[in-house]
Amino acid sequence: MSSTRGYMSASDILASTREIVPLLRQLGDQTEATRRLPSEVVDALTKAGVFRLVMPKAWGGPEVDPVTQIQVIENIALGDASAAWCSMILSGSGFYASYLEESVAKELFGRLDVRAAGSLKWTGTAEKVAGGYRVTGRWDFGSGAHHADFMAAGCQVTENGSPVLTAHNMPKIMWVLIPGSELTIEDTWYTTGLRGTGSDPYTTKELFVPEERAFNFMECKRSEPLYRYTSLSLYRMVGVQLGIGRRAIEVVHDLVRAKKVLLTGSSLGDEQWVQMAIAQAEAILGSAKSYVNDVVGDLWNTLQAGNMPSLEQRAKGVLMIAHAADSARRVMDKMCDVAGSSSIFPSSPLERLRRDLITANTHFLCQQRQYASIGQALLGVEPAFPYF
Incomplete structure (x- = not known):
């Protein structure tokens, strides 16, 4: 199996994900029973380079094209669908990094195999305070949350308890990145299928998040085609x-x-x-x-x-x-x-x-x-x- 030491190309990652299919099948029952990925699976995916899929080449990442990204996830799904779903989610760190200022992005995502997940929903509240926001909320469907270094959480911005409005008189929405260790994960993921994704809700209350870790999906900071x-x-x-x-x-x-x-x-x-x-x-x-x-x-x-x-x-x-x-x-x-x-x-x-x-x-x-x-x-x- 290819090592994560040094540069890994798209073809390296494709080959490595084909190699781990037998392991994913072997651990499938454990994945389903524990309702999250076993550590052996997370380690194998890491070594295969899955979580660095969209890290920029400027940082030493592979910056894999979208067609090949799909092929990588398809390879993993041949072994275990829950592992593939989590891989699809947790390999998005490079996308999240593209919405942050370069210095902040490198601080959070400088390690190429950092795992990030999150919700597209803006069900939280981010109250403006000095230097950042006080974030409170609950977000459903946190696929991969049990394995994430960072979780993105969508929020409506408030100030002094009142909604902040945009120039178009609409509520201001943004996302914040929160270390996974600072969130509470609820145990509710008892489902028909994809049981191993551990897609539980995650919550926080009055958590301070620095302003530089807040972003808007419409304001990309990178110019490469993959992030535009x-x-x-x-x-x-x-x-x-x-x-x-x-x-x-x-x-x-x-x-x-x-x-x-x-x-x-x-x-x-x-x-x-x-x-x-x-x-x-x-x-x-x-x-x-x-x-x-x-x-x-x-x-x-x-x-x-x-x-x-x-x-x-x-x-x-x-x-x-x-x-x-x-x-x-x-x-x-x-x-x-x-x-x-x-x-x-x-x-x-x-x-x-x-x-x-x-x-x-x-x-x-x-x-x-x-x-x-x-x-x-x-x-x-x-x-x-x-x-x-």
């Missing part, structure tokens, strides 16, 4: 669904070679309807992956050329997330149909894969309702939805 478009950081999510779908097909490949048809005694793989289902699943997943690569690649070319993505490109970015989630669901349905009753027992990898996918697809960007906003944008109307 905020929503690009969300695209890695599709690697989880693509990896789950690929793993489901692999499981069924093995199953149909070994399983016999009850009445005839012939191999299940000899059944024409099974062969059709596998071919259809391959087409669905392959098409989804190609669309992801096309959309993300096109947007990345635009950013590299020094331009910001168009409304159509931004809409397709959200579309490819929803479409990948939907495609993985269709693949899973077909593979579980082939497996039949085998798929409902914990002894089958399909049982957990299906639960993990159900849970992953409840993310707001994966839900069917997004198609309305996407269609609106494709018709040329800027939607109110904030993540375009």
Whole structure:
């Protein structure tokens, strides 16, 4: 396995994440039972270079392009979906660093493998005080919080107890970075799937946060293409669904070679309807992956050329997330149909894969309702939805 000592390229990280798949599968039961990643998994991901994915080259990081980022998360999902989800979240430190002044960013994120997570919701309050803010709040869905060095927390800014307004007479919203050790993590993550992500709520009360650790997602401090478009950081999510779908097909490949048809005694793989289902699943997943690569690649070319993505490109970015989630669901349905009753027992990898996918697809960007906003944008109307 590649070491985190010295520079690691995108190809190094891709190769390393393929190597740790057996370990992730071996520790899958422990991950699920403890509802967080075992230390061996965190160590393996660290050594593989996962958490430095988007650290800037100027700091010695790999600054991996978005298409390859998705491939890295997909590799991890072949081993364990919870590990992939946490990796997707915790590898975003370089994005968080890009919103801070350089000296502050280097102080917090100078170690390339620093892990950062957080919530996109602004459910906290940041009261302005001398030198910074007093932060109080509770934030749901803190995926990776148990392993994070820093957590981002969205807040409405107040002064003397009253909301601070922007020039457009809207409440001022910002995020603060809080050391994970200074937060309280609630134990509520008892879910259908992705149990190992430990996506518990995190809270704090009257915690002082220095002003230099506050930021706005609309005010990036770095000029490199990777950091110029905020929503690009969300695209890695599709690697989880693509990896789950690929793993489901692999499981069924093995199953149909070994399983016999009850009445005839012939191999299940000899059944024409099974062969059709596998071919259809391959087409669905392959098409989804190609669309992801096309959309993300096109947007990345635009950013590299020094331009910001168009409304159509931004809409397709959200579309490819929803479409990948939907495609993985269709693949899973077909593979579980082939497996039949085998798929409902914990002894089958399909049982957990299906639960993990159900849970992953409840993310707001994966839900069917997004198609309305996407269609609106494709018709040329800027939607109110904030993540375009």
